[in-house]
Amino acid sequence: MKTQIIQLESHDDVDSVKDKMNWSQTPRILLVWLDHGNVLTSKLDLLFLLRYAEKLGGQLAVVSHNPIIKSNAKDLGIPLFNNTKSAQIASWRKPKSLLTKFVFISKVLRLKQKNRTEQIDGLSKYVHKPSQKLLKHWAIRLSIFTLGVLSVIAIVAFLMPKAEIQITPNTVEQEIILDITADTNIKEPNINGIVPASWYPITVEGRYQIPTTGTTKIPSEYSRGMVTFTNLTENTIFIPKGTIVTTLGESVIRFETSEDASVTKENPKVKVPIKAIRPGIEGNVDKETINAIEGSLGLNLVVNNLQPTDQGAFEIFSSPTAADRAKLYQELSATMQETAKKEISTNLNDGDILLTPYPILEKDIQVIYSPASESPSEYLELKLRQEYKALIADYHNIRALATMTLNSNIPENHTAITGTLTIEDLTTPVLYDHEIAKWQIRVSRKLEKPIDTTQATKICLGLPIDQAIDKLNDNFSLKGTPIIRMSPSWWPRMPFVPFRITFSKKEL
Structure with a gap:
């Protein structure tokens, strides 16, 4: 019978060999390997070529001295020859056992590629089936049932319990007394105790009258x-x-x-x-x-x-005098200065510091006396509009300086508790050169040493509740006794897996 001989090259792969097989006009295809090189040494490659030959309606045989190729061909039931001459003369029938093995491997590969559940039935005849008679024995069935129940109980005991541990680390007070300087020439607070100061302008209006004393x-x-x-x-x-x-x-x-x-x-x-x-x-x-x-x-x-x-x-x-005008201006200005101070204090943000005891008069915007001259009148009225300014220090800058200073002096392995920072004025700000103010403050906050929850979880795994509490008290500095809430509440031991244990901070 005619045979198509395909001599493999060192650069050949599965696709190139398939192309060569397409040109075959004989039912028998003989693949000849070189004596050197590692071309198509994979069993899967050889299986693909075998299936492709069958698809073309032909038979496949191999000539090779490579032990790997020979082993793969033997496993797949492909006829193996030492030379092309003997391959052309001999019959290419496959041994029955090898054919059976090839069919099984082909079906397994087809199952993996197409993932079709209906092919499982086709493979079931190759699977060893246990003895139905053995499975019907009551002792075996009871043992299997008991083993299943115990497995479920073990899984539930392992995964079901959940614990929430409420703990509060011990806290310490951190306190520093700072000498503060507020300067209008500074833009940002710095560690030397200097914060920016700024002028706050405000315009106020007032009207007032007094009896005249002249004639x-x-x-x-x-x-x-x-x-x-x-x-x-x-x-x-x-x-x-x-x-x-x-x-x-x-x-x-x-x-x-x-x-x-x-x-x-x-x-x-x-x-x-x-x-x-x-x-x-x-x-x-x-x-x-x-x-x-x-x-x-x-x-x-x-x-x-x-x-x-x-x-x-x-x-x-009766008529106003120059002294009446001076007195009225002084009294109304004092009242308006107080008004300006109240309005500035109202408009300031919480914590902002008013550095000037009273606002400073910047200028008179409008001064109107009535009567305007020494005309007869029992009362002298003044309508006054003035612009004041006050020196202030922003609370956020003071807070930033306080935090900066406290952080530079924080003990090792401690962290600040959010929301515990307090600032207290110890002295009244004193103004120098109308642009610089100095005073003293006390800043304090609470610190805590964080709990290593990973370590705490490890020492509690699987312990009875009381022992877990004792372990936590022995290994960490805590304020008060830890509270452990189990779910379900009657469960006597801590969970055996770390992800079933959570921590929260208990507020005292």
Whole structure:
């Protein structure tokens, strides 16, 4: 029978050999291995080639002196020859035992690749089946049942119990007294005890009034009198009502005539009543002091008062003085400074420190007195708007400095308990140069030595509850007795596996 001989090369693999087998036109395919090299030495590779040959409808045989190839071919039931000549002459029938083994291996590999459950039935005939008669014996069946029950009990005892251990490590107090300096030129707190300070501006408004203590004279009546006009010409001169006559000197007092009059050549003099232009006692002048006439009439007439003028008067009213204004400003400013302090304190965050005893006045924005001058008034009112500023130290910066200092002095193997930091002012801040403040504080917090839960778990595994508590007390520094809660509550021993034990901190 014709045989297709395929000479394997050192670079061949399963795929390349399959390609060569595709060209075969004979039912028998002979694979010839080289005397050297390790080409396709895997049993699985040889099995794939065997199955591919069967798929092509042919038979596969091997020529090789490699002991591994020969062993694999023997295990798979593939005909094995020493040379190509003997392979071409001989018949390629497989031994029945080898064929059976090959079928079994093929089915196992097919089962792994396709994962089909229906193929398990096809392999069941190769599996040794226990004697049904033996399994029906009551002692064997009871033993198997008892073993199963004990196994379930063991698993439950091993995995079911759960323990929660509540413990509280002993705590110690850490305390340090710090000298604090707050400086407006510093941006970040540092370990030297310096924290940033900043100005807090605020604008406040206020209104206040006080009784006036001064008096002022207010003219109330006009001065009156008589003047005599004398004609200096031979003509008749008409003197209309409202003609202005005045005194001479630096402080001129002006009067006006109250009626019309005339002077002639025959009657060159005439008396005319006058009234002061402005009310008040300033219009009460001595006799012979009104000697001037305003206007063109003064060229033709002379005037004189032969009697003093009188009836000019004033009234006295309450009015503010400069001292009243100063007092009102001082009192209202003090009140507004207190208001500014309260508002700043209200607006500050919890823990922020006000470094100035009182806010500092930056400037007056608006100052309005009523009345504005020495006008009559029983009360003086001031509307004031001012800008203040106060020096503050932020609590977060103080806290950061406190934490930084405490951390640099923490005992070995201790950790801080969150939320226990306290800050207490020992002195009142003192301001220097309006930009630096110094004071003293006490900072403290609680520390604990953490419990190694891994070690604690190991020493408790499988112990009775009381012994586990004693072990924890003996090996760790605890505050109070540990509390162990078992689930189920009646279980007498600690779990045997670490992941069934949990820890929590007990608050005292």
